[in-house]
Amino acid sequence: MSIRKLLKKAKSFLSSEERKRKEKRKFLERVIKKLKKHEKNLVERVKSEHDKNNQSKIKEEIALTHAQRKKGLKMLKKL
Amino acid sequence: MLTLEEGFKAFTGGVLESLLRKTTDKLWKSLSFGIVSTSIMQSSSLVSVITISFLSAGLIPLAAGVGIIFGSNLGTTTGAWLVAGFGLKVKISAYAMPMLVFGVILIFQKGKGLKGCGYILGGLGFLFLGIHHMKEGFEAFKDTIDLTAYAVEGYPGVFLFAVIGLMATVVMQSSHATLVLIITALSVQQITYENALALAIGANIGTTVTAIIGSLGSNVDGRRLACAHLIFNLVTAIVAIGFIYQLTDAVDRVSEWCGIAPDNYSLKLAVFHSLFNGLGILLMLPFMKSMVRFLQRVMKPRQRTVAQSRFLNKAAIDLSDTAIEASKRETMHLYDHAARIIAGGLGLRLEDVLSQQPLDKVIATARAPIRFDIDEKYEAIIKGLYSEIVRFISQAQSSLSPQQSDELFALRAAGRDILEAVKDTKHLQKNLAHYVLDPNQEIRREYNRIRVALASVLRKLEQVRKQGNDSTAVLSLDALKVAMKEYDHELDARMNTLIREDRISASMSISLMKDSGYAYDITKNLVRMAEALFSTGEIRTREAERSISLDEAEVDELLQESRVATESQNNEHS
Numbered sequence: 001m002s003i004r005k006l007l008k009k010a011k012s013f014l015s016s017e018e019r020k021r022k023e024k025r026k027f028l029e030r031v032i033k034k035l036k037k038h039e040k041n042l043v044e045r046v047k048s049e050h051d052k053n054n055q056s057k058i059k060e061e062i063a064l065t066h067a068q069r070k071k072g073l074k075m076l077k078k079l
Numbered sequence: 080m081l082t083l084e085e086g087f088k089a090f091t092g093g094v095l096e097s098l099l100r101k102t103t104d105k106l107w108k109s110l111s112f113g114i115v116s117t118s119i120m121q122s123s124s125l126v127s128v129i130t131i132s133f134l135s136a137g138l139i140p141l142a143a144g145v146g147i148i149f150g151s152n153l154g155t156t157t158g159a160w161l162v163a164g165f166g167l168k169v170k171i172s173a174y175a176m177p178m179l180v181f182g183v184i185l186i187f188q189k190g191k192g193l194k195g196c197g198y199i200l201g202g203l204g205f206l207f208l209g210i211h212h213m214k215e216g217f218e219a220f221k222d223t224i225d226l227t228a229y230a231v232e233g234y235p236g237v238f239l240f241a242v243i244g245l246m247a248t249v250v251m252q253s254s255h256a257t258l259v260l261i262i263t264a265l266s267v268q269q270i271t272y273e274n275a276l277a278l279a280i281g282a283n284i285g286t287t288v289t290a291i292i293g294s295l296g297s298n299v300d301g302r303r304l305a306c307a308h309l310i311f312n313l314v315t316a317i318v319a320i321g322f323i324y325q326l327t328d329a330v331d332r333v334s335e336w337c338g339i340a341p342d343n344y345s346l347k348l349a350v351f352h353s354l355f356n357g358l359g360i361l362l363m364l365p366f367m368k369s370m371v372r373f374l375q376r377v378m379k380p381r382q383r384t385v386a387q388s389r390f391l392n393k394a395a396i397d398l399s400d401t402a403i404e405a406s407k408r409e410t411m412h413l414y415d416h417a418a419r420i421i422a423g424g425l426g427l428r429l430e431d432v433l434s435q436q437p438l439d440k441v442i443a444t445a446r447a448p449i450r451f452d453i454d455e456k457y458e459a460i461i462k463g464l465y466s467e468i469v470r471f472i473s474q475a476q477s478s479l480s481p482q483q484s485d486e487l488f489a490l491r492a493a494g495r496d497i498l499e500a501v502k503d504t505k506h507l508q509k510n511l512a513h514y515v516l517d518p519n520q521e522i523r524r525e526y527n528r529i530r531v532a533l534a535s536v537l538r539k540l541e542q543v544r545k546q547g548n549d550s551t552a553v554l555s556l557d558a559l560k561v562a563m564k565e566y567d568h569e570l571d572a573r574m575n576t577l578i579r580e581d582r583i584s585a586s587m588s589i590s591l592m593k594d595s596g597y598a599y600d601i602t603k604n605l606v607r608m609a610e611a612l613f614s615t616g617e618i619r620t621r622e623a624e625r626s627i628s629l630d631e632a633e634v635d636e637l638l639q640e641s642r643v644a645t646e647s648q649n650n651e652h653s
Binding site for chain 1 (some may be wrong): 622633
């Protein structure tokens with residue numbers, strides 16, 4: 001590794017802003033992952049649900065989870 | 080000792096607290112935790128005060144607290160070993176000055192960690208310097224004054240010196256400091272070995288004073304723990320005094336086995352200290368459960384008015400994570416009262432609202448006139464409790480990191496949201512109480528819809544609270560925002576029809592509009608409160624959840640999208 005690269009790494013490690021940003025990313029990614037899993041489960045559930053009323057409720061929940069995940073992904077891109 | 084405590088307190092912002100939480104679920108774990116943490120921190124007082132604050136905040140059970148205290152009694156004996164084995168042999172005063180210089184420099188640093196290191200270095204520096212000067216002092220008047228002339232032999236001496244040791248520890252508030260004094264005095268033969276043993280026994284009782292003072296500001300569990308501490312140390316001391324000659328023999332045998340010279344009284348004192356505290360643990364351990372039961376029976380919680388706080392105590396203010404946890408639990412307690420008041424304001428019982436019954440059925444059976452006095456409950460419970468939370472948070476805020484401050488701020492805001500929700504329920508109740516009994520079926524139905532909507536909010540909040548560890552559960556609260564918006568939209572459409580067809584009067588429609596606004600605000604406040612209060616993960620996970628949750632404009636957008644989707648689906652079908 002060249003000295004310049006090493007210096008760059010050391011700088012990013014020492015910079016608190018950079019560290020905070022990375023940490024924020026990490027936790028946001030975790031929540032998004034959970035939401036994705038939840039959305040997948042809901043999609044499976046809606047397939048096996050026969051009651052129309054329940055089906056529409058689950059669909060609403062899917063739409064909501066999707067919107068939250070989309071918002072999270074947008075934020076992740078900005079970070 | 081004070082400086083050392085200050086230093087370790089700087090590091091209690093999470094590490095010690097999370098360790099304490101994880102390592103106290105079994106007796107052997109809490110015992111080992113007490114031994115290890117006290118050995119590291121060299122202060123049983125700090126460990127006992129932290130344990131009391133944890134207990135008061137409801138984070139650990141009494142049995143675990145007692146286990147830690149028992150362990151810390153053994154852990155504190157490592158101090159005697161350090162001073163006797165290391166402090167008197169090596170010329171530690173040479174290290175004292177550099178430690179003090181660097182310690183003071185670090186104390187003036189901004190970072191909490193560096194400051195903590197500074198306090199620890201400074202504390203150790205003072206301790207080393209103190210040992211050196213005490214040794215020099217005793218040696219200086221060794222030739223002129225002989226304190227051993229005042230030595231008292233036999234049992235009267237044991238009692239007298241135990242009392243002196245007790246008093247000295249009460250004054251210095253540190254058994255460690257007393258022990259350092261005893262060992263240095265013993266090393267230059269200013270006190271006899273037998274009297275030194277008695278002094279150490281007295282110091283062991285005296286150390287409970289710090290815990291007793293710490294427990295004064297705490298709740299009944301804190302006081303029970305301080306009492307357990309006192310009982311343990313008293314019983315150990317009585318046994319040690321009763322069998323002092325047998326113990327001395329045992330110390331001689333153990334010392335011989337360890338290779339300690341027969342005339343090395345300082346190390347023999349350390350052996351004695353460990354032996355009699357170990358003996359105390361062995362003696363008291365079988366009775367621990369009965370002792371906990373006895374304390375619970377004898378020390379009953381004070382009869383409190385409902386408005387008094389349960390989890391806030393002065394001991395928790397200095398420990399950042401404990402302060403946050405205590406504030407959270409107290410705000411949760413506030414919500415419990417508020418939920419009951421809101422349900423009462425709707426003419427319902429909270430138990431029915433949270434039951435498995437369909438809400439339509441619950442509402443249909445609750446036809447009695449609503450006479451629930453929200454104002455009285457607000458004044459008697461909510462206001463007092465919330466002001467206590469606000470006061471506690473303001474006091475705790477001084478020693479927190481920015482992230483922890485944000486967390487406390489969010490909790491205070493959650494409390495305010497609860498307050499607002501109760502106030503809005505009061506406004507809503509005025510018309511609701513009147514219209515749910517109105518002969519006009521349409522208006523009755525509309526007001527019952529409001530009751531169903533708000534009851535379902537309370538039910539959903541309870542569900543989320545039960546599975547608070549899951550991010551998706553907390554984020555599912557956004558569904559309530561969507562449902563409320565949808566309700567508002569549908570009500571608008573329904574109201575137009577009702578007025579047009581003259582099924583409700585204009586004044587009824589105005590009341591309905593105003594009250595649906597209150598219901599909307601109640602939901603909004605409760606959801607915002609739950610987002611802050613019901614997520615239980617790490618602070619940063621909670622922050623991430625909060626940032627992802629949808630705001631009002633995004634909820635509108637989502638509703639718009641779903642309406643468009645439904646319309647296009649309907650068109651396809653037709």
